Amino acid sequence: MSYVVLARKYRPRNFAEMVGQEHVVQALSNALEQQRLHHAYLFTGTRGVGKTTVSRILAKSLNCQGADGNGGITATPCGVCQACVDIDSGRFVDYTELDAASNRGVDDMQSLLEQAVYKPVQGRFKVFMIDEVHMLTGHAFNTMLKTLEEPPEYLKFVLATTDPQKVPVTILSRCLQFNLRPMAPETVHGHLTHVLAAENVPADAQALRLLSRAARGSMRDALSLTDQAIAFGAGKLEEAAVRQMLGSADRAHVVRIIEALAQGDGKTVVETVDALRVLGLSAASTLEEMSAVLQRMAVNQAVPGSADESDPEGAEVARLASMMPADETQLLYSMCLHGRTELGLAPDEYAALTMVLLRLLAFKPQGAGAIKEKKTLSETRPAAVPVAPALARAPQASPQPAPQPAPVPASAALAAPPPAHTTVARVAPVTAPVTAPVAAPVAAPPGRVLSVVESQGDKPPARPPASSNRPSGEVVGVPVRVQADTPREAAAPAALAPTEEGEFWFSVVGDxxxxxxxxxxxxxxxxxxxxxxxxxxxxxxxxxxxxxxxxxxxxxxxxxxxxxxxxxxxxxxxxxxxxSPARRNAAAAEKKQKAAEEVIHGDPFVQAMMRDFGAKIVPGSIKPA
The missing domain is CATH 3.30.300.150 (DNA polymerase III, tau subunit, domain V)
Incomplete structure (x- = not known):
């Protein structure tokens, strides 16, 4: 007897055996029990999540005759009647599966729809299942529109696709759409445990976790990888063999890399990457493993104690989380994700892996001293005096500047607002010769507050000589120019002054x-x-x-x-x-406009409308003919 692969041997036969798609199972079960059946269903989702399986179970539910031959439409097909057995074996005459990837033309669709006019031969309903329906041509979609909208009462359509964006909206609007989700690694792990127990195959828990993550949400991929791992491990699943088969890095290498990055040890990072090269392990899988560990570290740092106690790696993840700050964890996680896209661009993927890992060390602060210096840098500097916004200058009777007030202590300067007729000077330490214009350089010890400097109107202040050298602690006050209270009025355009030369130039330019x-x-x-x-x-x-x-x-x-x-x-x-000719043209146009407005305003009908009905002329609506 030939061997049946696990993906086919353990294909669900009814809704109760479906794993990870409870939302679809509940909706279809309720519809079958209440006899609220739609004529077309569309199942979407990635590969290996159960689209074809749900279609077959739905066909059995519609045509199940019961173990005694008297059954009807049910959400729990018996699996022993002739209809259920024939659908499982793929020879039920009223259940048709069409692969749209290889039968995508108009002729293929017409030959399928020609069968729609005939009633079921054995079952209660005809079921047309079209897999990968997005591969159909545009004319093939148009061919099935009318039949899909109003099929005979004995005909049901079931469409399946991995890319619903390519299905026309005219098809989507005629179907009930169900999205089958990718399965979580925990769901895949639980199902693999059940399958291997039924097969009497010993397996390590960590090996099953590797297979569950490698399946990427597809149960069929998980069962196929399990078949391969059983053959690779000679009838048993062990972590080392599964890692070697998948080409994934040993978790010990990943832990060693993260520890070296946390300690800033670039030598260990390079040596570990060289060890991965010797073992022939994939650089992409290494970054994937690191991303998984870093994600768990970030969760542990944000929510301490959230690790699963049954997971043997929980303690190791908690230890790594305590070694690295949360911001560096986030940075390294982002670099690992983006680094996977750079592996294909480099001539050597291991060199690219090394650069991705060393990139964190390039941004990592060199020791705690640098962090302390960064945090305490503002504390070592003298406190800067806050600068108030520049106030408007009040009108003065005399252009002479007001006398400068005497220097005041810093506390008084902070408490009392500046006078309304003055301009606040900015205080800043200067370490090089100042080339900006200043009113008068004033030296003061650090921490002292300078007296307010009055701006000298529009007269530019004197520039200090370029060769002057001031000590680094000297403080100067720079006057701030204050805009006048009343803005200058825009200069009105000069009126037209006709001249003899202008008349001649106007005629020349007009020609x-x-x-x-x-x-x-x-x-x-x-x-x-x-x-x-x-x-x-x-x-x-x-x-x-x-x-x-x-x-x-x-x-x-x-x-x-x-x-x-x-x-x-x-x-x-x-x-x-x-x-100028332009001014003459503007003057002529203005004259025509005024004449047109006078004609309208002087019209008796317009005057009567304005007088009797309160009509108004819309400004700008009068144009000269």
Whole structure:
């Protein structure tokens, strides 16, 4: 008799044997007991979590005939009737499984749906199970839409996928969706214990923990790895053999690395990595093991005493947690996670592993003295006097500065606010020649508070000579410039003052713009400039903005004038402009706007509406035609 692998031999036959998917089992069991059956189900989840198994159990529940042949729809199929036996063996004529990964076209879907018009032959319902449904083509999805929305009463659809994001929303909206979760290592460990006990295979608890973590939430992967471990260990499971099979680092190596990092011992770290290289253990699995240990260390540091007493590694994790500060634990955990992505980029994965581990030592403080110095650095410095915000200066009748008050003790300076007409000076130790402007260098012993310095209006303070050398303990007071209470009013644009030269320049520029001889910045230069003077062969222009006075713009404007019949050279100066083509255009537009507003306001109908109904003209809505 051929050997049946554990993943198939111990496939659940009913909902009671399902492990780790209680939320799905409860929902389906209640629906079956209350006869509230949907016509389409969608099961999603990663590989090996039970999607096909749930589909088969659901098909048996719908078609179970009972041990006496008189059963009906039930949440607990008998497993002995003809329908249950045939579904388990894969030969039930009314249960069809379609692999959409290899049958993904329109023709495959049409051949399946052609069977939907026929009633069940043996069972109570026809069940179409489409696995990896996200692999179907777009036309195949469209082919099944109508049948999936309104199937015959004897037809049930069961869809399964590992990537629900690729399933169209038109399919999702027609199905009840159940998400099968990845199983926790503890759940996998418990099921493996039950399976190995039934198989009479001796196993170490630590070996089962390794297999449970290596399965990564998939029960099928866990049973497959267990089959491999039994063959590798000659009928028994031992921790050393399982570690060698998985290529994972011995937990002793991981503990030694973490201890060396906690003590800042780079030599031990490098030697341990070399030992891993000699043993041929995976660098990625080493970082994975370290991440698992560091995660438990972080939990132990945050919640002391939370370790599982039945776990033999709990005491070791607690000891490591006491050796390393919590912030370094978090830092090393983050580096291990990110370091796994860097292994493939390095030419040698063990060199990359060494760099990842030594990176913590590069950021680790060198001894307790450095930490103490970092914490007490602010305590060794003299206390700085708090600086109040600069206050507005009150109007003064005389430009002369107010007399400086006498120096006061530090306690008084902290208690009394500064006068309203003064500016608070910032006090700071200086260790190099000061090049910033100061009113008058004032020397004072450390810890003394300087008298308030009155700012000297808009007059710049005298700059100290560059060669002056002050001792490191000298303190100076720097005056703060205070903005005036009333902001300066923006200068109003100069009014249009028509000139004879302006009239001539307006006509010339209007001709250039009409013929599109000037564009972009050259056109702006022509419109914003004023013709100040002209003689034979030379014209003088004036602009208000320096940004318009560019050599390239001047040359292009000169070329355009020469092409228009004005053989002249241009020179441009910067200054106030009172008569430019742009100002003339603005004045003309304003005149048209005022005329249009006068026409509207003088219209009898508008006046009647405003008088009788209180109508108002929306500002800005009047535009000249």
């Amino acid at each position: 250039l713009v009409a013929r599109e001889a000037v564009t972009a910045l050259v056109r702006e230069l022509a419109l914003q400039s004023q013709l100040m003077a002209r003689d034979e062969g030379h014209w003088m222009l004036r602009v208000e903005r320096e940004s318009l006075n560019q050599p390239a713009s001047r040359e292009r404007l000169t070329t355009a004038l020469n092409a228009a019949g004005h053989a002249v050279s241009l020179s441009v100066e910067v200054g106030p402009v009172t008569d």
